[in-house]
Amino acid sequence: MKNKRLRGSLFGLLVRSYLLFTLTLLLIASALFWLWNSRLDQIYQPPDWDGLLKDPALSAGAYQELTRYLKHGRGEFAIYDGDGAQVYASGGGFDKAYTAEELACILPYGEPVAVDVYHTTQPDGSHRHLLVRTVYQDGAQSPTPEIMVLDENLQVAFGGFGDGRSGYTQREFQLLSSNELFRAPFQTSDGRPMTAVLRVTLLSDAAYQTAYQESWRIWLLFLPLYLGVTALFIFQLRRTIARPLRRLNDAVVAQSENRPVQPGNWSGPREIRRIGESLDRFSQQLAESEAQRRQMDQDRQKLIADISHDLKTPITVIAGYIDAICDGKVPPEEQERYLRAIHGKAEALTELVNAFHEYSKVEHPEFVLRPERTDLCEFLREYLADKYDEIDLASFSLEVSIPERPVFCLLDPMQFRRVLDNLLSNALRHNRLGTALFFDISAGPKTALLRMGDNGAGIPPERAKRIFDPFVVGSEARSGKGSGLGLSITRRIMEKHGGAITLNPHPTPGRSTEFLLELPLASPPSEKDSEP
Incomplete structure (x- = not known):
């Protein structure tokens, strides 16, 4: 928060205060010297004879009134x-x-x-x-x-x-x-x-010496004036420095005791204001970090609960079926059906464990890519050609718009293929037969944009906000197939590529769901790189 009461630095304040204090003492000494000198002048000053002789009281005979012109016993007159x-x-x-x-x-x-x-x-x-x-x-x-x-x-x-x-x-x-x-x-x-x-x-020498010594009493005023000015300057410095420092100390103590610290309109010298403003920023960042920590704790607790739920369901089914077979409760003609069910749950469990493994791997700090300079257009053509039979068997149609000219990006082929696999499997899993899939590529001055969408059921708005969080799926929570980790893995891989993935809140007309994958363009190869 900016301070409205502008002040200079602490060094400048001390210098100004010292100079002002010294100047004030000089002014006091000058004033006392003037008073002392005036007192000495009065000792030698004769009566105002000119004023007496010009006074109308002289011609009027009011001689007693003329005594006001006689000062310090330095003169008398007679008529x-x-x-x-x-x-x-x-x-x-x-x-x-x-x-x-x-x-x-x-x-x-x-x-x-x-x-x-x-x-x-x-x-x-x-x-x-x-x-x-x-x-x-x-x-x-x-x-x-x-x-x-x-x-x-x-x-x-x-x-x-x-x-x-x-x-x-x-x-x-x-x-x-x-x-x-x-x-x-x-x-x-x-x-x-x-x-x-x-x-x-x-004036006799003795009288002059007496008057001169008495005049020195004027200098006795210097001590109380000096003490008064010193007290005034100490009060001003205390107000300017001590108060802001006390407020700053109270804020630090409150921060150390985990009490909320409100941003203050810090006053005082520039150094104290900067420390106060830094403390405000630190307190704000600490509050944000604490909020993030609480959110991470909640997410961790939810993650553990979701993992427990996803693991418990197939394990419970497998354990129940095995107990039934071992206890002889399953007729021989039904055992094959039970074993196939156990096999299916085991495959689902394996898929879920693999998803957990992939999620933990991409979230690990040591997760790195092996990028290659790749033509995104040609990469997408080859990928869709390889996935065409799978798309066709699912009774989905495919509409592709890929430019003829190459669009080069730095891609890790295996990891980027996983990005496309996650998006494609979600589209095939959560949409009805006959849904159309759309793939578009466009290139800007610095980035390439891949649009991947469909005209299926769409994603509910309340889920769209957290679609990239772990264990969040496009349909009802924790129902149907899928671990809810695919899009979290996808976002992490895109971030590692230096790009981003977002869910378009306003899809292209004719599409219900549209993901935008943005990747930085690769720089042209140098002559050195092109040499055999």
């Missing part, structure tokens, strides 16, 4: 009015007020400007501060940064940032050199000028 007074602060550490000069020292947000501060000590022991303000354009540093040198009193000793100032206060210097604060001016909804001071909190 100052036009006079520099603090209006709102999301966290501590902001000054309560700024002057205009102090606010001007805070780096503007969104402008590509950075201030680097370097502290130096002069030979006279005084301290100076070097401030370098760099402007970046398209990600590149400007070729001429602005430089300003402040003395230890924070007075401008050299250069400047173009604001015209000659000195700075300590607070202004701290704001100027800070890279954590940014200012962003905006207006409220009613037009009042305001300033947002944004503070970026730099």
Whole structure:
């Protein structure tokens, strides 16, 4: 039975499962790596200042709502009015007020400007501060940064940032050199000028190490995911391989216990399906063999019963007549009649034993023919000429149709003559006087066909099906003359010739019984065979 669920080979299934399992683990590892990397990115990710500054809640004064833009403690913001007074602060550490000069020292947000501060000590022991303000354009540093040198009193000793100032206060210097604060001016909804001071909190090394170590916990998910995927693949392989193997084992056990095995729609890999389909064929053949064995047992029992019946009848008659003569129960004038009856039964018994002998001989595996290249037409002419007197004395007529050209077949003359004798004797024995016998020969491209029939009583349809079985005769079973082995012997001899004999279910019009004898044609003789 063909399997409807197509699958590949077991090797291919294992390779696909291994590759799919490996790919799944790689995908899990990639997903965990992405989560871990995203977690690390969140550690460095600053607050969304752009979103905060564009949020309508800023101009509306709903500053508390803006705290949602602050992530992971990486920033805070404060709002100052036009006079520099603090209006709102999301966290501590902001000054309560700024002057205009102090606010001007805070780096503007969104402008590509950075201030680097370097502290130096002069030979006279005084301290100076070097401030370098760099402007970046398209990600590149400007070729001429602005430089300003402040003395230890924070007075401008050299250069400047173009604001015209000659000195700075300590607070202004701290704001100027800070890279954590940014200012962003905006207006409220009613037009009042305001300033947002944004503070970026730099992550310390200790905080980074703590966050980095905590991020490794994400990889702990790999173990349960690995176990889950492994269990899923084991379940799938069990379903694909173990179940079909278990069904196959159950079928083999059932077969070994002589329980009927129903053909199954085998699933699983190709090798398991093939074994299952082979088991189905084996079970079917075994069932057929068992049925044939039972039929052979029945035939053997019937054969023994028929042989016993055919032997018992003449032996019983012979024994009865001999006992009657020995006991003096037969008058002297009747003894000759009894002896002739005993002689007749003995001849019938001899004929029956000879038939058994011939049947056993042709059924023996070592039974062989001695074929010769023979013209079937000439062979049949000679046979009918030899049998003509016997046919004529039985008051049967003969109609023959034999082609003039030769039809060569490989025949064992003695055995094929026995075939014709069996068919002819059956026709003479079971038909009334005046029956016509028909013999026709025709040749095809590879075989020759001999039709042998008569227009007599015919064979009943219920017997025609088993006419070639042993001990089956054309008339009532086990009645009349004949052993019922002639046609069985005939079929065996025809099979040994490489041909066949059949009873035509639709005889030629004008005939009641017609046997078809088919023989393979002999190949033409080679030049080597024709040499003297």
